Amino acid sequence: MEMKDDVRYLLKPLTFTGRRFYAFIAALVGVIGLAGYAWYVQLTQGLGVTGMNDTTIWGLYISNFIFFIGISHAGIAISAAVRLASLDKYKPIMRMAEALTLASLLMAALSIVLDLGRPDRSVFLLTYFLERVGQSPLLWDITAVATYLVLSVTYLYFSLREDMAILKDEVGSWRGKLYTFLLPWYEEGEEETISRVAWWMAICILPIMVMVHTTVAWIFSLLPNRPLWFGAAAGPYFIVAAVSSGIATVIVIAVVLRYLFGWEEYIKPEVIKGLTNFMAITSLVYMYFMFAEHMTARFAAPAPEVRVSNAWFFGEFSLLFWGMFIFGIFIPTFALIINAIRSKEVNIKLSVAASVTIVLALWIKRVLIIVPTQTRPLMPMDYGLYIPTWVEWSLVAGTFAAAALIYTLFLKIFPIVEISEELH
Amino acid sequence: MRMVNRRRFLQVIGAGGAAVVLKSMIPANQLQLLAPRTASSAVSTGPEKKFGMVVDVGACIGCRQCVYSCKEENNVPDSPDQLAWIDVFEMDIKHPVTEIHAVPPDYSTTNYTDSPKPGKWYLSKNCFHCENPNCVKVCPVGATFKAEDGIVEMDYDRCIGCRYCMSACPYNARTFNWKEPDPPENPNPEVPLRPAGVVEKCTFCVHRTREGKLPKCVEACPVGARHFGDLNDPESPVRRILNSEFSFRLMDEMNTSPMLYYISSGKKWLPDQEASEDTH
Numbered sequence: 266m267e268m269k270d271d272v273r274y275l276l277k278p279l280t281f282t283g284r285r286f287y288a289f290i291a292a293l294v295g296v297i298g299l300a301g302y303a304w305y306v307q308l309t310q311g312l313g314v315t316g317m318n319d320t321t322i323w324g325l326y327i328s329n330f331i332f333f334i335g336i337s338h339a340g341i342a343i344s345a346a347v348r349l350a351s352l353d354k355y356k357p358i359m360r361m362a363e364a365l366t367l368a369s370l371l372m373a374a375l376s377i378v379l380d381l382g383r384p385d386r387s388v389f390l391l392t393y394f395l396e397r398v399g400q401s402p403l404l405w406d407i408t409a410v411a412t413y414l415v416l417s418v419t420y421l422y423f424s425l426r427e428d429m430a431i432l433k434d435e436v437g438s439w440r441g442k443l444y445t446f447l448l449p450w451y452e453e454g455e456e457e458t459i460s461r462v463a464w465w466m467a468i469c470i471l472p473i474m475v476m477v478h479t480t481v482a483w484i485f486s487l488l489p490n491r492p493l494w495f496g497a498a499a500g501p502y503f504i505v506a507a508v509s510s511g512i513a514t515v516i517v518i519a520v521v522l523r524y525l526f527g528w529e530e531y532i533k534p535e536v537i538k539g540l541t542n543f544m545a546i547t548s549l550v551y552m553y554f555m556f557a558e559h560m561t562a563r564f565a566a567p568a569p570e571v572r573v574s575n576a577w578f579f580g581e582f583s584l585l586f587w588g589m590f591i592f593g594i595f596i597p598t599f600a601l602i603i604n605a606i607r608s609k610e611v612n613i614k615l616s617v618a619a620s621v622t623i624v625l626a627l628w629i630k631r632v633l634i635i636v637p638t639q640t641r642p643l644m645p646m647d648y649g650l651y652i653p654t655w656v657e658w659s660l661v662a663g664t665f666a667a668a669a670l671i672y673t674l675f676l677k678i679f680p681i682v683e684i685s686e687e688l689h
Numbered sequence: 690m691r692m693v694n695r696r697r698f699l700q701v702i703g704a705g706g707a708a709v710v711l712k713s714m715i716p717a718n719q720l721q722l723l724a725p726r727t728a729s730s731a732v733s734t735g736p737e738k739k740f741g742m743v744v745d746v747g748a749c750i751g752c753r754q755c756v757y758s759c760k761e762e763n764n765v766p767d768s769p770d771q772l773a774w775i776d777v778f779e780m781d782i783k784h785p786v787t788e789i790h791a792v793p794p795d796y797s798t799t800n801y802t803d804s805p806k807p808g809k810w811y812l813s814k815n816c817f818h819c820e821n822p823n824c825v826k827v828c829p830v831g832a833t834f835k836a837e838d839g840i841v842e843m844d845y846d847r848c849i850g851c852r853y854c855m856s857a858c859p860y861n862a863r864t865f866n867w868k869e870p871d872p873p874e875n876p877n878p879e880v881p882l883r884p885a886g887v888v889e890k891c892t893f894c895v896h897r898t899r900e901g902k903l904p905k906c907v908e909a910c911p912v913g914a915r916h917f918g919d920l921n922d923p924e925s926p927v928r929r930i931l932n933s934e935f936s937f938r939l940m941d942e943m944n945t946s947p948m949l950y951y952i953s954s955g956k957k958w959l960p961d962q963e964a965s966e967d968t969h
Binding site: 397401488646 | 776778789790792793794796797798799812814823825826827828829830831847848850851852853855856857858859860861863865866867868869884886887888939940942943944
C-alpha cells in the first residue's frame, strides 16, 4: 500500500522532534533520577524510610499498583468497543489506549517490586509458583496480570505490523531498520488473517481484563479481618474505578496529542464526546458503589466496620475523602452530565478538566481503600498512623514519570495512530 | 492445502510439547499441589503432636517478663516498631471480654507502667499458631507454613517481604524488619538472626519445644500464667486445663482456629479483692 500525502500529518510525531520534546524528556529523566536516589536510600536503609509500620503495613506503593492496573483497562476497553461492537469512530484512539495499557502495566509491576522487603528475591514468585498458586491470591493476580500483559503486547504488535510495513521507507533509516527487524514473515495481504486473529484476541482479553482487576481486588477482599476490604463487591467496584480512570486518562492523552500535532480533524469532537459520556456513566456507577459500601458499613454493621467508615467520614481521613469525593468525583460527573443534557456539542475543556480531577480523585481513592482499614486493627491496639515520606512520594512520582517516558518513547518509535486504517 | 498441513503440524507439536512441559513441571512426589509445605528447618516432631498454649488472664499481672525473656531468647532487637513478639494489653475489666475487637484504644493500652492495677486485666498476645492459618494461605512463596506438629514456622530465607501474611493475620501477631536489626548483645546461637526485609513472629520457641523444653515465655512467667504442651496428649497440662476450665479464644468467628486458649481461673494478684468483685 502506498503512503498518501494527505495522511502524512499523522506521522508528525515520527518526523518532527522539537525543543519541547527534549525539554519534556529532560524533565521526566530528572524525576526518574530523584526516584532512583530514593530507591537507593530505600534499598540500603530498608523500608523503614517510608511511613509504613507494623500496623499500616501497606501504603502508597500498593495503592499506586492498584491505580496503574486500573488505568491499564482502557486499552482493551476501547479495542473491544471498536472490534467487537464495531464502534469505528474510536479507531483513531485505539493505539493510544493500547500504548497506555503497556506503560501502566509495567508501572504496576514496578510498584509491587518497590514495596517488597526483599526485591532481590522477586524471582521466588516464579520459583515457588506451582507450589503456591493453588492457595495464594497474590499469585492468581500475577498470573492474570502476566497473561494480560503478554496478550496486550501481542495484540499491539499484531496491529502494528501493517503500519510498520507501510511506513518502513517513510520514517527515517533507524526506524526503517527497526520495523524491518520487527516484521519477520510479513506477507502482503496478511491483514485479513491478522484482523481475524485480533478479533478473537479481543474476545479473549476481555474476560482476562475482568479477572485481572478481580484478582487484584481479591488480594484485599478475601481477608475477613479487614473491615471495608472484606466482601463480594470488591471485584466489580475495582473494575468500575478502573474503567473510569482509564477512560479519563485516554481522554487527556487524546486531547493533548490532538492539540500538539494538529489532529483536530482526525480525532473528531464526537470521539471525545463519546468517551466523556461513557466516563460520566461509569463515574455515576462508581458513586453508586461508594454509597452501597458505606450504607453497608454504617446501617447495622459490626463495630469494626463502623469504625473504619467513621475514619473516612469524620476521622483523620475526612478531609481527603470529602475533598476527593465532592471536588474530584461528584461535581465533575454532574457537570459533565448537565453539559451533555443541555448541549449537543462536547465541551472539550470541560472534558479534560473533569478527566484530570477524576483521575486524581481515583488515585486518592486507592489510598483511601488501602490505608484507613489498616489503621483500625481488630486487636485492642492504638490506631495506626501513616504519613508517607519523601521516599514514597519520589518513587510514586518516578513511576508516573517512567510511564510518561515509556509512552513518549513509544510515540516516537511507532505510529500512535492506525495509519493503515486511514489508507483503506 | 499447504497451510492446513503446517497448521496441523504445529498443533501436534504444540500439544505434545505442552504436555511434556506441564508433566515435567509437576514434581513426581508433589502431585497434590495444594498440600501445605512440611518443615524444612527444625525437623517436625510429627503429626501425632499438636502444640498449643494456654494463657491464664486471671493470673496474669502484666509484668511483661514473658515479653522480655522472649526477646532475649529469640534475638528480637529493640528497633522501632519491632518491640516484641508478644504484646500485653492492659484492659478495662468493665468491658466484656468478647468486646475485644470492638475495643477502641481508650479502653486498652500497651503503654502501661505499674501493674497489676485494680479494675484492669492483662491480655497477652503472640502468634496463635492457628490450625487454619490465613497467613499460610496467602503467602506467595511458602515462606510461612504449618508444620505437622502444629507450629506455624517462618523460613527467613524464602520471605520476600511482601507482608501479605501480616495483612491476613487477624491478630496482628507478626512484625516486619523495617530496617537491618542491630545485632543483640548476647545473641542466642540457636535462633537465626534475621536480615532487613523479612517478616518474623513467635515460633513457640521451636528450637526448644522440639527438644522437649518449654517456650521461654512459659518458663519466665513468675505467676505461672502460661502453659504449653501437646493438645493431643491427655496428660499434658494444656489438655488437662482445657478439659476442665472455661476457655475462650480471640475472634473465633475469623475461622482460623487459634491454638492459644485463654482461661481465667488463676487467682488475681490484687491487693483489694472486694473492689474487683464490685466492678463486675
